[in-house]
Amino acid sequence: MSKVILETRGLTKRYGGVHALEDANFVLHEGEHVAVVGDNGAGKSTFVRQITAVEQRTSGQIFFDGREVNYAGPLEARESGMETVFQNLALADDLDVPSNLYLGRELIKFNLGPFSILDRKAMRERTQAALDRTAVRIPNLSNPIRNMSGGQRQCVAIARAAAFASKLIIMDEPTAALGVQETGQVENIIRGLKERGVPLILVSHNLRQVFDLVDRIVVFRRGRIVASLRADETDGNDIVSYITGVKGQSDVAYV
Amino acid sequence: MSKVILETRGLTKRYGGVHALEDANFVLHEGEHVAVVGDNGAGKSTFVRQITAVEQRTSGQIFFDGREVNYAGPLEARESGMETVFQNLALADDLDVPSNLYLGRELIKFNLGPFSILDRKAMRERTQAALDRTAVRIPNLSNPIRNMSGGQRQCVAIARAAAFASKLIIMDEPTAALGVQETGQVENIIRGLKERGVPLILVSHNLRQVFDLVDRIVVFRRGRIVASLRADETDGNDIVSYITGVKGQSDVAYV
Amino acid sequence: ENVGVSMALFDDNFLTVLRNGMTDYAATLDGVNVQVEDAGNDVGKQLDQVKNFIASGVDAIVVNPVDTSATQAISDAAAAANVPLVYVNREPVNVDTLPDSQAYVASNDIESGTLQTKEVCRLLKEAGKTEANILVIMGELSNQAAVVRTKDIHDVIATDECSFMKIVDEQTSNWQRDQAANLMTNWLSSGVQFDAVIANNDESAVGAIQSMKAAGVGMEDVVVAGIDATQDALAAMAAGDLDVTVFQDAAGQGQGALDAALKLAKGEAVEQKVYIPFQLVTPDNMQDFMAKN
Amino acid sequence: MAVSAVSARTDSQSRPVRPPEMNVFIGLLVIALVFEALGWLFIGQSFVFNLQRLQIIILQVSIVGIIAIGVTQVIITGGIDLSSGSIVGATAMIAMSFAQSSDYARAVYPALTDLPVIVPILVALVIGGLAGSINGALIAYTKIPPFIATLGMMVAARGVAKWYTKGQPVSFPTESYAWIGAGLNPVIIFLVLALLFHLALKYTVYGNHTYAIGSNQQAARVSGIRVERHLVMVYAIAGMLAGIAALVLSSKNVTAQAGMGMMYELDAIAMAVIGGVSLAGGRGSVVGTALGMLIFGVIISGFTFLRIDAYYQEMIKGVIIVAAVVADVARQQRRAKAV
Amino acid sequence: MAVSAVSARTDSQSRPVRPPEMNVFIGLLVIALVFEALGWLFIGQSFVFNLQRLQIIILQVSIVGIIAIGVTQVIITGGIDLSSGSIVGATAMIAMSFAQSSDYARAVYPALTDLPVIVPILVALVIGGLAGSINGALIAYTKIPPFIATLGMMVAARGVAKWYTKGQPVSFPTESYAWIGAGLNPVIIFLVLALLFHLALKYTVYGNHTYAIGSNQQAARVSGIRVERHLVMVYAIAGMLAGIAALVLSSKNVTAQAGMGMMYELDAIAMAVIGGVSLAGGRGSVVGTALGMLIFGVIISGFTFLRIDAYYQEMIKGVIIVAAVVADVARQQRRAKAV
Ligand SMILES: Nc1ncnc2c1ncn2[C@@H]1O[C@H](COP(=O)(O)OP(=O)(O)OP(=O)(O)O)[C@@H](O)[C@H]1O
Numbered sequence A, B: 001m002s003k004v005i006l007e008t009r010g011l012t013k014r015y016g017g018v019h020a021l022e023d024a025n026f027v028l029h030e031g032e033h034v035a036v037v038g039d040n041g042a043g044k045s046t047f048v049r050q051i052t053a054v055e056q057r058t059s060g061q062i063f064f065d066g067r068e069v070n071y072a073g074p075l076e077a078r079e080s081g082m083e084t085v086f087q088n089l090a091l092a093d094d095l096d097v098p099s100n101l102y103l104g105r106e107l108i109k110f111n112l113g114p115f116s117i118l119d120r121k122a123m124r125e126r127t128q129a130a131l132d133r134t135a136v137r138i139p140n141l142s143n144p145i146r147n148m149s150g151g152q153r154q155c156v157a158i159a160r161a162a163a164f165a166s167k168l169i170i171m172d173e174p175t176a177a178l179g180v181q182e183t184g185q186v187e188n189i190i191r192g193l194k195e196r197g198v199p200l201i202l203v204s205h206n207l208r209q210v211f212d213l214v215d216r217i218v219v220f221r222r223g224r225i226v227a228s229l230r231a232d233e234t235d236g237n238d239i240v241s242y243i244t245g246v247k248g249q250s251d252v253a254y255v
Numbered sequence C: 001e002n003v004g005v006s007m008a009l010f011d012d013n014f015l016t017v018l019r020n021g022m023t024d025y026a027a028t029l030d031g032v033n034v035q036v037e038d039a040g041n042d043v044g045k046q047l048d049q050v051k052n053f054i055a056s057g058v059d060a061i062v063v064n065p066v067d068t069s070a071t072q073a074i075s076d077a078a079a080a081a082n083v084p085l086v087y088v089n090r091e092p093v094n095v096d097t098l099p100d101s102q103a104y105v106a107s108n109d110i111e112s113g114t115l116q117t118k119e120v121c122r123l124l125k126e127a128g129k130t131e132a133n134i135l136v137i138m139g140e141l142s143n144q145a146a147v148v149r150t151k152d153i154h155d156v157i158a159t160d161e162c163s164f165m166k167i168v169d170e171q172t173s174n175w176q177r178d179q180a181a182n183l184m185t186n187w188l189s190s191g192v193q194f195d196a197v198i199a200n201n202d203e204s205a206v207g208a209i210q211s212m213k214a215a216g217v218g219m220e221d222v223v224v225a226g227i228d229a230t231q232d233a234l235a236a237m238a239a240g241d242l243d244v245t246v247f248q249d250a251a252g253q254g255q256g257a258l259d260a261a262l263k264l265a266k267g268e269a270v271e272q273k274v275y276i277p278f279q280l281v282t283p284d285n286m287q288d289f290m291a292k293n
Numbered sequence D, E: 001m002a003v004s005a006v007s008a009r010t011d012s013q014s015r016p017v018r019p020p021e022m023n024v025f026i027g028l029l030v031i032a033l034v035f036e037a038l039g040w041l042f043i044g045q046s047f048v049f050n051l052q053r054l055q056i057i058i059l060q061v062s063i064v065g066i067i068a069i070g071v072t073q074v075i076i077t078g079g080i081d082l083s084s085g086s087i088v089g090a091t092a093m094i095a096m097s098f099a100q101s102s103d104y105a106r107a108v109y110p111a112l113t114d115l116p117v118i119v120p121i122l123v124a125l126v127i128g129g130l131a132g133s134i135n136g137a138l139i140a141y142t143k144i145p146p147f148i149a150t151l152g153m154m155v156a157a158r159g160v161a162k163w164y165t166k167g168q169p170v171s172f173p174t175e176s177y178a179w180i181g182a183g184l185n186p187v188i189i190f191l192v193l194a195l196l197f198h199l200a201l202k203y204t205v206y207g208n209h210t211y212a213i214g215s216n217q218q219a220a221r222v223s224g225i226r227v228e229r230h231l232v233m234v235y236a237i238a239g240m241l242a243g244i245a246a247l248v249l250s251s252k253n254v255t256a257q258a259g260m261g262m263m264y265e266l267d268a269i270a271m272a273v274i275g276g277v278s279l280a281g282g283r284g285s286v287v288g289t290a291l292g293m294l295i296f297g298v299i300i301s302g303f304t305f306l307r308i309d310a311y312y313q314e315m316i317k318g319v320i321i322v323a324a325v326v327a328d329v330a331r332q333q334r335r336a337k338a339v
């Protein structure tokens, strides 16, 4: 089997008395697309937030790209090549599309520390190029994000991740609020990533989508990983019975 | 055919230059369940907001329960027997479940105008009864909504609508953020409403769900109603071609 | 003539009397228009008001300085525009170098605290005290009158004949009656022993009296002193509660300042320093001041 | 289909939640005990066990406390009220001018002296209520930020106070008026009003709607709450409470002055926030605010008790305001994190 | 699959959006024209065409304007700064004490007179920056509301100002110090700083991050912006600008007083909000604030020009603050509704 790109060992997160994530052992190989499913509150978003260092884990280890990592924050995770589309869109409403795409890694003309001069022209051009690649049409890039439809906003967030991801991309329910067309579009972007060989973790409630897109399905239940199954060796009913707890030993060895 | 419960004629809504809803002619019969579909920004939520008087329409007429109505606000719509689950959950995070269920129509012990004494006990008991009917389990009704999971919150919103609806219930994407189980649960509530004969307008992007649940499907595109089809006389591909504009004359006579 | 007046602040009783003295007097004169502005105790705002007056082409300006050390800038602005200027009530630092077109009408603040404290000293001696504890209620700490008057108290106590007096505590009431009342109750609850209360203004003295009476302190055993001779203070004096206050002829100052300004506007010569003295008010002579403030 | 909606395991479900007011109460106790200890150490007497001191601790803050009851409700709706101090000034001047005794020769309205005490009381309620309603109407109907609407009212009402008698103080009230704020009456008036509005917030429709608006104004609106009307009511009540504070203050001082109540609004807001009322709206209680108020009272009395130099007091007060809120925020975070 | 992401038809797509600053500018013109008309009517002279008046219009607000530049940035991050006026007071006292001339016998530090002017300038920048950093650190790291953190600083810094020389004003600066605020220098200093921070907000990473934090702090954080560090920087800059204002003010007045700068914070906030800076964060500009500042200047000069009784001025000022914001909000709503 190909090289492991991401691995977690005993990853655990508690919020006060809430055990949101317990002893998660998870593996992702190079080029692999994995779906994470489970019902509301199963710990999927919590899992994502620990990997991306948006929050600090209670315990456990994370290995990324061959070495153990202890990111202090999401910036470090991004800098090491991991991009994320968060469940609650992480866009700044009052900024325009290029500023959002390059938020936290602005292109600059002169380096003057925090007062470095922005290279707005370059950012706009490259943004246009990145959006073109994802087939998203946005009439005016200079409009603040506030005035855009849910579908457009989601596409900007995904385009941002797709444009910068070098080693791993994580999407938390990217199509939850999208219409039929927009969903199709996002799914196309994901297929494009597969072709480019970028590994992906996709959190989704949509089993049809999951079976369409990914190689492997990992099921969360009550904060624990209860199953990890190859998409072509299982079916919807099987997954649902893991999700609902009809099936499922509480600890599964990771693949 | 049975009595018409809701009818709109030439319903139109513009936001500045945005024609969010144009000349919508829509009919709903007693006991009928209708789905409203269309892509992001097609005007579905706008349509719902005009009917429920959350916003004031630009032009057009609305007939409800046999007479033309011009509600000044959502309270009047509710008082006339119309209940709505809005797309952005309309719950007050800091209040407990009974207070949310009875928000705007609190049960009172003594009438002292605005300072009427709340009958908290009666509200709690009836809330429990309403939730029992919908099979939603919430451990502690006195906890503020803030601490509940997305699924629980959505169930409270739906339970509220189901408990009070007498003549019409409208749900705007009630299952968008829900897991497989919770979705099933909401669908069960909807089937229960069908049995009780309560008419329903369901806004959804989930075509599988739509075909499972409703009698008729109305398709919105770019602010206009482009199709109104009986669920048993059409199929998913047909609907999608209306949604995407492959098929569809711009004005359809209402059924 | 148009005369522009910039007052340090409006919501001060004493300055209100001064201001009214000026406007009432103006009303009796033909063709004299007085425009009064409130500097809100803000030095910068006052300087701007003077400049606004100049821009509007007034014939003379009267300034009641917020900060007496900031007057050089005001004098310069007026002199440059050739508009006559009169300072009232508070002595400007540059009083000795004022140009011919400027004058000063006031009383000397150092007198007030000194008169007040000396009288307290006399009363305590008269009562046969050889040791006396003093509580001091200061005005707002950022205000110069409070600073000067408090310093006067210390200076008098530093003299030989009053050295039997000892300040046990010194707190601020921000000129406010309410805060002075609370302050006194707090002192009383701490069991502080005292023979006299010296307040920087009458409002604070009256507040202290209210609390002492509420707590059942015998007012004949305590010497209470304020400054300003306000109506409320004189009423308290008539009731035997307040022992000392100091009268400053506010209306007289206002009138004098306006007179000087009008003369300067007409090009007449005026006395450059006009002092209107403070007067000590005690139960013996209080009748003379009843209708004045 | 039996479903458990809570999927994550939790082991704190049955543990009773400590109300935030409890934290404020503990803070109050700690501060009082510090003064008690320092008292024995430096002054040689007890700070707390002194009836006179306990009275003044409450008395000196009860008037701002009355304002804080209204401010609490405004903050719960997600708003803020910067105008209460100025409303106190304007209302005190106007109300007092209808309460003057004929003994005084220079009354504002010489023809209207010795009026029954109900007249100035009604005047105060009407003026305060009116000013508050204007605040509320501006905020509810023109949608301008509460900060700006009440800032404008703060400036304008102070202007009214100065203009009314051209800066002249108004004094020599009738005896019945002077009685309102005499002795411990301010404390009693505060307690009655605090109880009243505590009950109104906890047990009436008014309270439910107030919390709902602060929690999610949109939700309140689509649930059929008349949000605009309710906001006007809340601000009007806050204005009326400022009017009552003006009555009590001017009566206690037996005088009304244009500068009265200056900065009271900030103290009132600080009391509420220290008492756990969230500036984001939706959370807080009158009990919390009352405890926050007592913290203020203890600090002021403690300073005089220890005879701390007046020049240090403001610095220390600033630090304590911040420290109290920092402690509260930290406690809440710790509770959320580690229970 | 070619998809149009905008499904609703729109007919306003190509119409250029009028920047909000334009509205403020129109408001400024309208107010100035009203005074011009009233001037000819009642006074018989022009309001605007008077060089002296134009100078004072800008001069009298430029010092608060310097503060407002910092306050604008704070508000854009979604915060508020109530402490700037007190920081002006404290900084002016301390800086001036290092700028005294040896001609004056009672200097605060008799051994440190006639220092080069750079010393008090550095002192002011350090003190202001320090106070601002404390604000920022409290807000960023302890997560207490900006309103409370800066309220505490407001009280504490005013305490420092009063304590520093026990209320005694500090005066008699060296000539080089007195030069800083002489003549039209305050205007020049304001213009330079305004231009600098206008550019910083529009064209640098600093500006982008400031808007991003105010727009969606969570998004800024997950995008890798060091939100805490940035907030400290913004508040520190606001503090430094207050320090510069203190320099200019004390130099202009050739004195420093403990009460200096009182209420300046509210004027600065009002200027920013009138200039279109949103209290919700994320929106606004230095240009807008400068226009809001000019509105203030025109109003103050206009009042004196028309010889409006001082008693009415505050009332009218309160009304104008509210009216300006109401007009702005209404214009924005109209644009959103009916274009
Ligand atoms: N910041 C937090 N504080 C306390 N509890 C939290 C916090 N975030 C999440 N939780 C709890 O942790 C559990 C897991 O939540 P999480 O958001 O990971 O679920 P999820 O699987 O992503 O659900 P969904 O499908 O609804 O997005 C839930 O019970 C949730 O209430």
Ligand SMILES: Nc1ncnc2c1ncn2[C@@H]1O[C@H](COP(=O)(O)OP(=O)(O)OP(=O)(O)O)[C@@H](O)[C@H]1O
Pocket: A147, A148, A149, A150, A151, A177, A179, B015, B018, B019, B020, B038, B039, B040, B041, B042, B043, B044, B045, B046, B047, B087, E007, E008
């Ligand atoms: N308050 C508003 N102001 C301006 N434009 C609006 C407003 N509300 C909606 N719109 C616009 O009206 C159009 C229709 O929006 P609407 O929310 O009705 O779409 P929808 O069909 O519900 O989409 P979705 O499936 O994403 O919920 C969109 O272009 C949207 O941007």
Ligand SMILES: [Mg+2]
Pocket: A044, A045, A046, A087, A172
């Ligand atoms: Mg999630």
Ligand SMILES: [Mg+2]
Pocket: B044, B045, B046, B087, B172
């Ligand atoms: Mg919608």
